[in-house]
Amino acid sequence: MTEFTPLQSLLGGALIGLSAVLLMAVHGRIAGITGILGGLLPPGIVTDWPWRLAFLGGMLLAPFAYAAVSTVPPGFSSPGSWPALAAGGVIVGIGVTYGSGCTSGHGVCGLARFSPRSLAAVLTFMATAALTVFVARHVLGG
Secondary structure, eight states, rough: OOOHHHHHHHHHHHHHHHHHHHHHHHHHOOEEEEEEHTTTTSSTSSOOHHHHHHHHHHHHHHHHHHHHHHHSSSOOSSSSOOOHHHHHHHHHHHHHHHHTTTTTIIIIIIHHHHHHHHHHHHHHHHHHHHHHHHHHHHHSSS
């Protein structure tokens, strides 16, 4: 069961929104994580790698910064095996390629810009997520 943490959730959402607004204001770029990471691969092609690396580094270091100032350190657990997580990652990678963006790009930035394509993408991945959870928990009994 997931613990209800409204204050931490509100603060986290505000920080995500702030980072998206600042990235757009300073660099004119959308805070889509797949696009940011994809811009670093293959190395040597992009000239704007410093902000991309800083953005991704901040995402990786944020849980440790939170743990340093919080009495409840963040944790991670998954009922799935590592192979299942890897397969899920590949499926998500295929989805973001065909969907022209990821959940952060479409959900945070695209909806804020009233993009019809992002609305269609968000509705699609949210419906798929709900269906997946329903099937995993109620049909397969997971």
